[in-house]
Amino acid sequence: MDRFMQAAIDEARKGYDAGGVPIGSVLVHQGIIIGRGHNQRQQRGSAILHGEMDALENAGRLAAHVYREAVLYTTLSPCAMCSGAILLYGIPEIVIGENSTFQGEEALLRQRGVMLTVYDDPQCKALMERFIVERPEIWYEDIGEPGT
Amino acid sequence: MDRFMQAAIDEARKGYDAGGVPIGSVLVHQGIIIGRGHNQRQQRGSAILHGEMDALENAGRLAAHVYREAVLYTTLSPCAMCSGAILLYGIPEIVIGENSTFQGEEALLRQRGVMLTVYDDPQCKALMERFIVERPEIWYEDIGEPGT
Numbered sequence: 502m503d504r505f506m507q508a509a510i511d512e513a514r515k516g517y518d519a520g521g522v523p524i525g526s527v528l529v530h531q532g533i534i535i536g537r538g539h540n541q542r543q544q545r546g547s548a549i550l551h552g553e554m555d556a557l558e559n560a561g562r563l564a565a566h567v568y569r570e571a572v573l574y575t576t577l578s579p580c581a582m583c584s585g586a587i588l589l590y591g592i593p594e595i596v597i598g599e600n601s602t603f604q605g606e607e608a609l610l611r612q613r614g615v616m617l618t619v620y621d622d623p624q625c626k627a628l629m630e631r632f633i634v635e636r637p638e639i640w641y642e643d644i645g646e647p648g649t
Numbered sequence: 650m651d652r653f654m655q656a657a658i659d660e661a662r663k664g665y666d667a668g669g670v671p672i673g674s675v676l677v678h679q680g681i682i683i684g685r686g687h688n689q690r691q692q693r694g695s696a697i698l699h700g701e702m703d704a705l706e707n708a709g710r711l712a713a714h715v716y717r718e719a720v721l722y723t724t725l726s727p728c729a730m731c732s733g734a735i736l737l738y739g740i741p742e743i744v745i746g747e748n749s750t751f752q753g754e755e756a757l758l759r760q761r762g763v764m765l766t767v768y769d770d771p772q773c774k775a776l777m778e779r780f781i782v783e784r785p786e787i788w789y790e791d792i793g794e795p796g797t
Contacts, residue, residue, distance in 0.1 A: 542710065549697065549706045549734065558697045562690065565795045585733020585754070586697065590793040606733070609757075645738040647713045 502622070505529050506598060509574040510624055512539040512552065513598075519544050522636075522643050523628045524552035526575040528560045528592075530567055536560025542643050551643070552576065553583035557590075568592050576625040578605040580644060588613055598625030602633060603644065650770070653677050654746060657722040658772055660687040660700065661746075667692050670791050671776045672700035674723040676708045676740075678715055684708025690791050699791070700724065701731035705738075716740050724773040726753040728792060736761055746773030750781060751792065 502510070505527055512525025516539035528536035538555025541547045550558065553575050568590035573579075578600035579587065587595060587610065594616045600607065607617055633640045641648030650658070653675055660673025664687035676684035686703025689695045698706070701723050716738035721727075726748035727735065735743060735758065742764045748755065755765055781788045789796030 546710055547706060548708065548710055548738075549702050554697050558695060560696065562694055562696055562790065565790065565793050568793060580733075581736035582730065582734040585728075585736075586730040588729035588733075590696075642710065642713065645713050645716060 502624075503596075505534065505572070505574045506576075506596060506620060506622065508534055508537065509552075509576050509598065510622075510628075512537055512556075513576045513625070513628055516540050516544070516552070517628060517632065522552075522639060523632050524575070524577045526552040526556035526573060528556050529572045529574065530570060535563075535567075535571075540643065543639055549582070551580060551583050553579055554586060557586055563590075565591070572596060574598075576622075577629060578603055578607060578619070579610070580605045584610050587615060594618075596620070598622045599629070601626055602629040650772075651744075653682065653720070653722045654724075654744060654768060654770065656682055656685065657700075657724050657746065658770075658776075660685055660704075661724045661773070661776055664688050664692070664700070665776060665780065670700075670787060671780050672723070672725045674700040674704035674721060676704050677720045677722065678718060683711075683715075683719075688791065691787055697730070699728060699731050701727055702734060705734055711738075713739070720744060722746075724770075725777060726751055726755060726767070727758070728753040732758050735763060742766075744768070746770045747777070749774055750777040 517523035521543040522540035525539040541550035576598035584606035661671040665671035669691040670688035673687040689698035724746035732754035
């Protein structure tokens with residue numbers, strides 16, 4: 502596992518250990534992690550702090566050129582909101598832990614020229630599968646679905 | 650001016666008066682404002698709290714059906730991030746103050762079935778035009794552009 506995806510998984514595990522949705526993300530610029538985060542729905546009662554959004558927020562205000570030279574690592578395929586943030590800031594490359602428990606807006610991102618790599622990582626999948634079984638109501642709320 | 654757009658404009662003015670990007674938004678459910686907000690880039694150093702995102706965050710965690718019965722009012726055409734949040738939560742209707750100083754992802758939203766109304770409101774335009782002249786560096790940062 503590359504060290505940036507490992508850092509995103511570490512964030513996801515922090516989220517899980519705190520009772521939250523286990524999705525983590527890191528923003529990398531010139532080989533350095535400049536923002537880390539994980540989903541904060543349960544912990545901070547947030548409707549917008551998905552893992553990717555939390556990493557972007559924790560990176561702080563950045564000049565346009567930094568985003569345009571950055572890579573975003575995320576343990577799960579980015580939803581419409583997080584994909585929209587990627588498009589707003591022109592982040593050119595996204596590395597995704599897995600997309601089998603949820604598939605976000607990958608087609609839209611590719612269509613707009615974003616380079617995507619999907620690892621199909623068993624740790625990412627196992628964490629999400631476990632959470633979806635344990636706390637389905639939080640998971641469906643997180644993706645705006647009425648649930649089961 | 651309808652009272653919900655007026656409430657969004659009031660939020661935008663609060664932002665302007667605090668030295669921030671003057672974009673405001675309210676989320677309305679069954680005729681009641683359940684979330685209000687304005688861009689917080691300058692005030693809170695936020696990369697993700699656009700007006701619409703701040704209104705969604707201030708509305709708190711909501712069940713999927715609430716978003717699906719809601720209307721989002723925003724003083725400016727929603728960018729890719731805010732449009733993505735609208736799509737994530739399935740908000741079916743967006744009322745936009747103006748789209749002449751910036752046009753967001755209106756085509757994508759329409760393509761996905763979101764109903765859009767654009768007021769072309771002179772108050773919204775005047776506020777944005779003034780801000781873009783006064784603080785172009787903050788404005789371009791807010792939309793992920795290198796600027797002038």
